[in-house]
Amino acid sequence: MEKLRERKTLSPHRMDIVEGDLYFNTGKYYQALKFYKRALESDSVKADDKQYMEQVHRMISSYDCLHDELKKADYVKLLLQKAKACGNKEMESIALFNMGKMIYYQEDKKQGYELMNEAIELMKNTDYKYKYDNLRYNYNTLLIMQQRDNQYEKALKTLDLLEEIVTKDMEGTTDIGSLTDKEKKTMYAQRALILSRLGRMQEADEAYRAWLAIGDTYSKDDYLIIPYLMDRKLYDKVIEMNKAHEDFLYTHNDTVTYHMRTIKRSLGDAYEKKKEYKEAAKYFKDLAILIDSLKVREQKSSALELAKIYETHEKDMQIKEQKAKLEEQHIILVAILGVLFLAGLAFYLVIRHLRAIKRKNRFLARQIDSQLAYREELHKANEEIKQLLKQQHEPSLPIASGKQTQSREKEEDYGDIRTSAEDKKLFEELDRLVEEDKLFLDPNISRELLLNQLHISKNTFAQLIQAYSGTNFSGYINNKRLDYSIHLLKDYKRYTIEAVATDSGFSNVRSFYRIFREKYGMTPSEYRNTFEKE
Incomplete structure (x- = not known):
């Protein structure tokens, strides 16, 4: 390319197009865009x-390969407007298909299919020199989409249309070696799959046998x-x-592909x-590692390609490039310093947050211990009062005896008349x-067990629990369990949380974790750790 430019064999814009095609066909799309843009602006x-629309088409193809949908959309609209204004059906077809x-x-798959089919019909009715190349691409693209959407009947029809183009002689088109055989093998594979998905197994097997008959050529598409x-x-x-x-690729050191x-x-x-x-897990593990390696390689490849663009600028752009590189280095340095600052700030905030959590946990742990200690003291005081009352021979009314028991059994019939x-x-x-029988330690404890022992109705039982514990039966039992768990967490440090x-x-x-956290604002593990540090 350098020698051709020195000889000035072609005009500058033709040289840009040729060099852009060279980079595009070797997968260097950023470098291709550099020359395509310059040609478009000439x-x-x-x-x-005609040249303008062909060049816009090249821009669309480049952005399509780079998956830059926004810029691609701009050029698709530009090509569609220009093609309609000029009455150019082949370029209108290309724009519609990309749209x-x-x-x-x-x-919006329905409209997408409509536009692509409209584009194909337009292309069929042209005498464009790349008509059949475009139709091959269009049908292959449709085929992929229809299979992805499980539209196998439509996919089969598309495959028939593609096979018609591939197999018959096309007057006025260039013969590209054994491309037809390669595409036949691809189509047999696709036909076998589509017929299999349609349940037409005999035909699918015939297509598979035809695929086998082509032999080991083009094995990369197997x-x-x-x-x-x-x-x-x-x-x-x-x-x-x-x-x-796999063995072939390993032998040729071509593994990250x-x-x-x-x-x-x-x-x-x-x-x-x-x-x-076991074997499946091994390959899925290899697959995960390979996907990560491919991503890294693509990033490096893109970075190298972008760097190469700067190296291929003309001599009159060298000073500007050096300035751009210095600015880039300055930005990177500033960015690194900014990242380091943000990392340090984030580290400081994390440490501060962890310390705040520790302080909060210590405070909550003290509150829990204080509440339990107060409850124990209150319980002892109540017991002492009861003992004093017994010593003074005050009458005590048994709760579940005689007529009183009978009245409890009939509360549902005669209403609540207790004081x-x-x-x-x-x-x-x-x-x-x-408490005394530690019934709350039974994970299967039920209301019925207590109702049978106290001889009271369900309504009375629910009212008593709500009035004197401030919660329902489940909450009352869980509170007992939580109190007991605090004792275990403190006194039995070798117990696991599960135990x-x-x-x-x-x-x-x-x-246990959920209920403990809801009540105390921390997990059992956090409480135990706080207690141990205390």
Whole structure:
């Protein structure tokens, strides 16, 4: 290219187009865009509508390969407007097809398909020199989308149209070696899969045999037959094919590729279907590592390509490039300093937050211990008062005896006629029963058990719990369990949290964690750690 430019064999804009094509065809799309843009801005291209539209088409293809949908959309609109204004059907077809693709991937699949089919019909009625190349691309794209959407009947029709173009002689078109055989093998693989998904197994098997007849040529595209083999449960065949490709790539040190990614996934799926899970796990692990490696390589490749763009500028741009590099280095330095500052600030904030959590946990732990100590002192005081009353021979009314017991059994029929003093004494008996026998430690404790022992109605029981514990039966029992768990957490430091939860009567450790946190504002582990540090 440098020698051609020195000789001035072609005009500057033609040289830019040729060099842009060179980079595009070698996958260096950023560098291709540099030359395509310069050609598009030249007066010669702007003055020729046909050249201008072809150049816009090149811009669309580049941004399509770079997955830059926003810039691609701008050029698609530009091409569509220009093509309609000029009455150029082939360029209108190209613009419509690209627009249909974009709309399809924006999840408006119905309109996307309509535009793509409209574009295909337009292209069929042109005498464009690249007509059949474009139709091949269009049908192959449609085929992928229809299979993805499980539209196998439509996919089969599309495949028939594609096969018609590939197999028949096209007058006035360039013969590209054995491209036809390669595409035939691809189509047989696709036909086998589509017919298999439609349940037409005999025809699918015939297509597979035709695929086999072509032989081992173009083996790089053998991945297309894998879904059919998986449908037919020919897992050993899948493994055999992919193992051979895997060994070939390892032999040639060509392992970080999308081809290898497809091989690893197919092998993992096949071994999984065979229920050889150890082998499947190995390949899925390799697949995860490979995907990460591919991402890193793509990033490096893009970075190198962008760097190369700066190196290929003309000599009159060198000073500007050096200035840009200095500014870039300055920005990177500032960015690094900013990142370091933000990292330091984030570290400081995290440490401060952790310290605040520790202080809060210590405060909450002291509150928990204070409340439990106060409750124990109150309980002792109540017991002392009861002892004094007994010593003074004050009469005590048994709660569940004689007529009183009978009246409880008939409360549902005659209404609640107890006094608040009787209610309190009844609740105290309930509480004593639960505490002394440690009934709350039974994860299967029920209301019925206590109702049978106290001989009271469900309504009375619920009212007593709500009035004197401030919660329902589940909350009352869980509060007892939490108190007991605090004792275990403090006195039995070698107990696991699971053991504490089980011994405290909770059915599972998850419930224990949730209820403990809701009441105390910290987890059991945090409470124990705070207590140990204290």
